[in-house]
Amino acid sequence: MSDIADRADWRIEKDLQNARAHIGKQAMLDSDGRCHFCDELVAHGRLFCDVDCRDDYDKEQAALRRVGAR
Template sequence: MSDHADQAEQNIETFLHSAIANARRHSPLQSDGHCVFCDEAVAINQLFCCRECRDDYDKEQRALRIAGGL
């Protein structure tokens, strides 16, 4: 019985971990201390290490939107 409960708890934990990982993948504009564009370490709450990266990221996103037909 308690084994069963442990298993359920384990499943919830696994589910939460993958949900968080998914959310991270789908919202790159959430700062995690790394430049969104080049992965360089940046101050927390900073999305980009420099203006060039932000510009390049914007360009890339625009190109992706156009390529995706959105």
Template sequence: MSDIADRAGWRIEKDIQNARAYVRKQAILESDGRCHFCDELIAHALQFCNVDCRDDYEKQQAALQRAGRRVD
């Protein structure tokens, strides 16, 4: 029984390591008072003016990454 538990523990650790590596590769957006997608003025603590702009930005970045282009 310990073999199954050991393998499960190993798999969980591996998944956590992979998730952390993925997060470290992601670009960190700095809040500058403008929406990162449509350039509208927003509060300095925000990165996007609404959920639609955030989703569109993420779709755009994913498409650029799939195309092998530089991702901001």
């Protein structure tokens, strides 16, 4: 008979597997010197010019996923 700790370990492992699978489905962005939302120049290694553009990009991508466009 399994106890609470065994069930918790099993649940954690399942959650980790699901998270790893989800990460593998997301496209990775490359830093190309431009903001991925507004196309402004950004410092080397950055993806967005500021937090607002990052958040707007995330919202746009979530909306596209909801309608099945991505």
